[in-house]
Amino acid sequence: MTNHPVEMFNYHIWANQTILGRIKEISPSVLNQEVNSSFPTIAHALSHIYAVDTMWYLVLTGTGMPEAFQKSIPLNMSILNSVDEYANLFAQLSEQYKEWLQNQTDLEQTILLDNPFAGIRQTRLSEIVLHTANHGTYHRGNISTMLRQLGHASTMNDYSLFWYQMPAEAI
Template identity: 70%
Template structure:
């Protein structure tokens, strides 16, 4: 039986690596070139995605959301030099997620999420995983738009394309 939150996370990891692969094909300066968009530059968008992914990973791992945000917020301003640096950073975090999935409790388990910006609510672990995926999809769209503004084509990274790819590391 397919574990859909895990499958969606696998898609998220694949899609992030796919767009990073495209960025590696472009001139290195593209990563830091300023654009008039939701982020100053593509590197800023990548750092934001990573920061949010890392925050949610810590929450899934049992860290209070306020503490996770405090630990991860500085990551949003940490801009890396090359697309390869981002490839490695995202791959490392993806492996941490995969290890968590291998050892995870029931993904339908409910936790109390104390979001300092939105309040307290009960949330299933699976909902958090889907939030990670949805957030990444949204901002990969921003990156695609930014690439086009800079005069470069993006790359398809839709979930439907993922269906036809070899999964990065299938988790049973």
């Protein structure tokens, strides 16, 4: 039986690698070119995705959300100089997530989530994993738009393409 939150997180990892691979094919300057969009540069968008992924990882591993949010703020503001630096950060965090996911016996377990922006609620671990993947999808869409605004084609990184890129036994 497919574990959908884990499959969606695997998609999230693949899609991040795919968009980073596309950015790497373009001039290194594209990372920090200003654009009138959701973020001032592609680097800002990547830093945001990474910071939020890190924040949710901290929450999943037992840190309260207010503290996890505070710890992620510097990551959100840290703008890196190269796609390789982003790729390395995302790869390291992905490994941490994979290890955490492998050790989970019940992703339907709930935790008390104290969201500083929305309040307190019981939240399933699976919901957090799915939200993390969904958040990344949203902002990879921003990056695709930013690439087009800068005169470059993006790359497909849809979930349905992931199905065809990954061997059935790997999913």
